Amino acid sequence: MNVLLVSATPFEVAPLMVYLNKHFQQDETGVFHRNGLSVRLLLTGVGSVATAWQLGRLLALHTPDWALNAGVAGAFDRSLSLGDVVQVSTERFGDLGVEEATGQFTDLFQLGLLEPSEPPFINGQLHNPASTLGRFLPAVHGLSVNRVHGHQPSIDSIQHQYPDAQVESMEGAAFFYACLLANIPFLEIRGISNYVESRNRAAWQLGPAIEHLNQVLIEILGSLQQE
Numbered sequence: 001m002n003v004l005l006v007s008a009t010p011f012e013v014a015p016l017m018v019y020l021n022k023h024f025q026q027d028e029t030g031v032f033h034r035n036g037l038s039v040r041l042l043l044t045g046v047g048s049v050a051t052a053w054q055l056g057r058l059l060a061l062h063t064p065d066w067a068l069n070a071g072v073a074g075a076f077d078r079s080l081s082l083g084d085v086v087q088v089s090t091e092r093f094g095d096l097g098v099e100e101a102t103g104q105f106t107d108l109f110q111l112g113l114l115e116p117s118e119p120p121f122i123n124g125q126l127h128n129p130a131s132t133l134g135r136f137l138p139a140v141h142g143l144s145v146n147r148v149h150g151h152q153p154s155i156d157s158i159q160h161q162y163p164d165a166q167v168e169s170m171e172g173a174a175f176f177y178a179c180l181l182a183n184i185p186f187l188e189i190r191g192i193s194n195y196v197e198s199r200n201r202a203a204w205q206l207g208p209a210i211e212h213l214n215q216v217l218i219e220i221l222g223s224l225q226q227e
Helices: 011-023 048-059 152-161 172-182 206-224
Strands: 002-007 032-034 037-043 066-075 085-091 097-099 105-107 125-127 139-144 167-169 186-195
Touching: 002 011, 002 048, 002 206, 011 037, 011 066, 011 206, 037 048, 037 206, 048 172, 066 172, 066 206, 085 167, 085 172, 085 206, 105 152, 125 172, 139 172, 167 186, 172 186, 186 206
Parallel strands: 002 037, 002 066, 066 186, 085 139, 139 167
Antiparallel strands: 032 037, 066 167, 085 125, 085 186, 097 105
8 A cells, every 4th residue: 555644844744754764764765665655754844735736746756655744733612621632534725715894704615716516625624535534633623824823803703704724734634635536545633733723832742742643643553564
């Protein structure tokens, strides 16, 4: 099986890289191999534009059997604990539209510039039809933005706009969009590093989120190997 592992930054998957370098053989192209499993790592950079560009360039040359997006996320949903690992079953773009004179956000669907069910969207959302691959993890609804929320009035506004959003990232929707249009089975998993609240980096639990995320990644790759 050929797996494409996508992450925005190297530090989010640093423990996995240690594992791959120790237990897999790396070929001249940088792909890791072991027991019938090939893992190609794509570090896209932060944000949807970088993710879209890097994925578009790679998918024009290689078609993986499965794609996996891994990183940290902030949580709107306070029932999620910091350090939890979740799978994102739906995504949406949370800042693709206009700001009205009232300060309210209006997205492209509400503006009539895009039909809510124009592929690959379903009612304005991006759904992962292969989300059962991650059924061992809690399933959540994701919101992807280019500017993460850290000011309470804007947090209240976006939660009013999208009350089902449970986690926030900067790349998830771009990853969903590319995989859906390329017909590649995929999974997005996130470690919860912080709550979406008035910005307070001192309250973040980045270390545990990355540690637990990478533990799950290693378990997933282990389950895919042909012993």
